[in-house]
Each structure stands twice: as structure tokens, then as C-alpha cells.
Amino acid sequence: MYIDAKFIAMPKAFFLVFMMLIISCKQKETGNQRVVKTKTVKHKALISKVMPVPKVVDTILDITRDVVDGQHFTIQRTMQVGLYVFNSKNDTIFRDSSYISNAKFKDFNNDGYKDIWIVHSENVPGIRGLLLYNKASKTYQEVIGFEAFPAPEAIANTKYYYSYHRSGCADMNWTSDLFYIDNYKPVKIGTIEGYECADTDIKDGVYIYKKRGKKETEIRRLSINIINNYEENKWGFIQSYWHKNYKLFL
Numbered sequence: 001m002y003i004d005a006k007f008i009a010m011p012k013a014f015f016l017v018f019m020m021l022i023i024s025c026k027q028k029e030t031g032n033q034r035v036v037k038t039k040t041v042k043h044k045a046l047i048s049k050v051m052p053v054p055k056v057v058d059t060i061l062d063i064t065r066d067v068v069d070g071q072h073f074t075i076q077r078t079m080q081v082g083l084y085v086f087n088s089k090n091d092t093i094f095r096d097s098s099y100i101s102n103a104k105f106k107d108f109n110n111d112g113y114k115d116i117w118i119v120h121s122e123n124v125p126g127i128r129g130l131l132l133y134n135k136a137s138k139t140y141q142e143v144i145g146f147e148a149f150p151a152p153e154a155i156a157n158t159k160y161y162y163s164y165h166r167s168g169c170a171d172m173n174w175t176s177d178l179f180y181i182d183n184y185k186p187v188k189i190g191t192i193e194g195y196e197c198a199d200t201d202i203k204d205g206v207y208i209y210k211k212r213g214k215k216e217t218e219i220r221r222l223s224i225n226i227i228n229n230y231e232e233n234k235w236g237f238i239q240s241y242w243h244k245n246y247k248l249f250l
Helices: 012-050 224-229 233-249
Strands: 060-068 071-078 083-086 092-096 100-106 115-120 128-134 139-142 160-162 173-182 185-195 205-212 215-222
Touching: 060 100, 071 100, 092 139, 160 233, 173 233, 185 224, 185 233, 205 224, 205 233, 224 233
Parallel strands: none
Antiparallel strands: 060 071, 071 083, 083 092, 100 115, 115 128, 128 139, 160 173, 173 185, 185 205, 205 215
16 A cells, blocks of 8 residues: 655654554445345345246146057146147147146947047037047047037938027027038038128128038028928027038038
């Protein structure tokens, strides 16, 4: 440390007091620095303790097993994660992360092999998912877009199906589509639209269309009162019409 020569001329006692004051100030500054560092370390340790890594615990709702084409398959429904399908090697071959209210093995397309029928819990009744068994690859394959055809019903001894869903006005307006499945995708070929809500935009009635891709052709229009001739009302009419007339849409 450099000391000016004029301080040397001071009385010895005064010089000693001056030097003690300088040393005391240095010690206080050093002490304060140590306190700050100690507090910072403790603060970091505290943060790590109050932010633990969360653990996800799932709940298994049910497990269904079956043997299809000599292969073992398992359906597992869970509360948080959704639906799993495992093969005989316990590999996951399908997963749906939404809540599934039911799932089971069922031969949907009547080819002799059990498919997997999935019941979704949605605001629209009848929403279904479908995994068809692929004999060539000996596993299941999802039918993409099957959810767009709620409450599907098969037309016996054919490859055709029809659906039903609400179209507004507290189910007074409704729609039924005729379709088949090709290359694991549904193909729409006909539509029945029913209107019985006294809408200002469209007259009450039953409108029937033939579909070819994006092209739509109206082939018949009926009075809405025709549904009153069937025991099950509109559902009876829809079933009867598609079973008798599906060939008109091929």
C-alpha cells in the first residue's frame, strides 16, 4: 500500500489510529461480500426443493384379450392416457389419447376376423372408431375418418353401411349417409337429409342425394310426413330406404 510522505511526519499515536481504521474498513467490506454469497447459495437450494418433477399415475379401467387369426391381441382402456392395443409381443400397435367409453373385439365387416370396435365419449351420440384386421400383415389397421359416420349400421349381405347424425334444431333436422370402406377409408355414395323444423331457408321434407366425390346430385324429394308411416319414425324410414334402394347409388 502506498502512504504519502506527509503522513509519516504525523505523531506516532495518530498514525497508528489512522492505520487501524483503514484495516477495519477493509475487513467489513470483505465480510459483507461473504454474507451475500452465502445467501445466494441458500436461495438456489430452496428453489430446487419446492419444484419437484411431477409423476403421472394412470388408472387402468379394463383389459380385454382375444385370439385373432392365431395372434394374441390385448385392448387396454385407461383413465388418463386413453386406449392401447398390444400384439402378442406386447408392442403397442395403436393408441388413442382421448377418453374411450368402451372397446371390444367385433367382426364389423363380416370377413370372419374380429375387428376392434371403439366407442368414443362425445357430445354427438354414436361416434365410433374402427380398427379392421389386416390378414396380409396379421395386425390391425385404423379406418381413417370413420368418426364422420356416427351410429353405423350394416346392410346385410353387402359391403355397404349407413349412418345417422343430428343436423340441428334439437334433432328435427337430421342426416344419414350411405357408404362403404375402401383401402381403410370410408367412401360416401349417398345421403338422406331430413328437415322438419319449419326453417326459413329450406322447406320441410326428405331430400335424397347421390354422391360421387365432391359432386352431389338430387335424385328424389319426399314429404316429411312419409316418416310417420314407419313404426320407428325416421329411423324406420332410413333403414327401409337404404336396404331397398342402395343399388341406386352404386
